[in-house]
Amino acid sequence: MSWIVTGGAGYIGAHVVRALATAGLSPVIIDDLSSGQTSFIPEGVPFVNGTILDRELVEKTLRDHNAEGVIHVAGFKYAGVSVQRPLHTYAQNVDGTRVILEAMEAAGVRNIVFSSSAAVFGTPGVALVVEETAKKPASPYGESKLIGEWMLRDQATATADSEAPLRHTSLRYFNVVGSADPTVYDVSPHNLFPIVFEALLAGKTPRINGDDYDTEDGTNVRDYVHVGDIAAAHVEAAKRLASGASIEAAYNLGSGDGLSVKQIMDAMVRVTGIDFTPEIGPRRAGDPDRIVATGELAARDLDWKMRYSVDEMVRTGWDARRNAG
CATH class of the missing domain: 3.40.50.720 (NAD(P)-binding Rossmann-like Domain)
Incomplete structure (x- = not known):
């Protein structure tokens, strides 16, 4: 079957x-x-x-x-x-x-x-x-x-x-985000990780959409x-x-705690070795400060857990994208 x-x-x-x-x-x-x-x-x-x-x-x-x-x-x-x-x-x-x-x-x-x-x-x-x-x-x-x-x-x-x-x-x-196979990577033109990867590969500076949200570092928080x-x-x-x-x-x-866009950008610098300070653009309309979900039910029934750190998420995605040429 x-x-x-x-x-x-x-x-x-x-x-x-x-x-x-x-x-x-x-x-x-x-x-x-x-x-x-x-x-x-x-x-x-x-x-x-x-x-x-x-x-x-x-x-x-x-x-x-x-x-x-x-x-x-x-x-x-x-x-x-x-x-x-x-x-x-x-x-x-x-x-x-x-x-x-x-x-x-x-x-x-x-x-x-x-x-x-x-x-x-x-x-x-x-x-x-x-x-x-x-x-x-x-x-x-x-x-x-x-x-x-x-x-x-x-x-x-x-x-x-x-x-x-x-x-x-x-x-x-x-x-x-990330990759669990070096031959498979995110090809979406709308997702944060590939947007940042493509900017870095093109020698451009990645952008953050708004840094005045009601969060710890001012950037919005997501799972x-x-x-x-x-x-x-x-x-x-x-x-x-x-x-x-x-x-x-x-x-x-869900992760239960989330990560901010700034935390993602900091990890991008650490992992890629490309030092950059993100440009700050205007907020996107309708973007909430924070959306984070618990994964407790899935942990109980589906062995759900967060097995990767933020640096490992970036590293696996970056390596797979560069592997693609």
């Missing part, structure tokens, strides 16, 4: 694929390569080139590979851009998830791990986010992820008395979590679903 990984040629998905293979869980990738990279696909892992919007293709892949479950990582992940492209965001993230659930029901596949997002909370206004914190997404991206969680919940209810009742969990994570830890949590969730063990509908994969 296998686990189908949608978006398995992307930065996070490729790490999930490697973690599944290490655990002996036979990954199979579906990816349309809209943001994924063929170079991220490990040798020997089956790869289906196509979109998750193709119901026939998804169902055929589930059947052909005797799927035990799906780890659904694919999606349009750019919160800011989603404001300009809401219909595209909903097509990829809402319709895509619906198609996957339809194909799973038709093929009798009952387990799904859904890669959700901290964007479901919007600007929560609390010091520490927990799973029950009010959901107030501030972008079409966050809304699409919350709708995805609702669809899983409703489909589980609808299939509860069927031969293949849906078992599911949603993993909400925040700023995913930064290592992609290797994120991948490991997906595997633990898949194993828990397959075993029939009890599982929560959603888990926050």
Whole structure:
């Protein structure tokens, strides 16, 4: 039996694929390569080139590979851009998830791990986010992820008395960074780490958006979590679903304390050996002072822990990016 990984040629998905293979869980990738990279696909892992919007293709892949479950990582992940492209965001993230659930029901596949997002909370206004914190997404991206969680919940209810009742969990994570494989790196033009890496490689000075937030050093504070830890949590969730063990509908994969942008920049200087003083730009509209989540539930059920220091997060990401040339 296998686990189908949608978006398995992307930065996070490729790490999930490697973690599944290490655990002996036979990954199979579906990816349309809209943001994924063929170079991220490990040798020997089956790869289906196509979109998750193709119901026939998804169902055929589930059947052909005797799927035990799906780890659904694919999606349009750019919160800011989603404001300009809401219909595209909903097509990829809402319709895509619906198609996957339809194909799973038709093929009798009952387990799904859904890669959700901290964007479901919007600007929560609390010091520490927990799973029950009010959901107030501030972008079409966050809304699409919350709708995805609702669809899983409703489909589980609808299939509860069927031969293949849906078992599911949603993993909400925040700023995913670093690398657990020297051949895989973050290619997003919108994330802090690759923005800083590209600036440094081009001989430019990285920028901080605002230094007057209500935080200890004036820069905003976020959860930064290592992609290797994120991948490991997906595997633990898949194993828990397959075993029939009890599982929560959603888990926050948070650090519990967070890091400021200045702390990240200081680590960039230490690790890269490139001495720079970041430029200070204006605040971005709507950026809250602090968003940090607890990971206590995930620690209890999914062996979630922060295994990397901030310097190790930077070092692994920097080495993987430079390795790419």
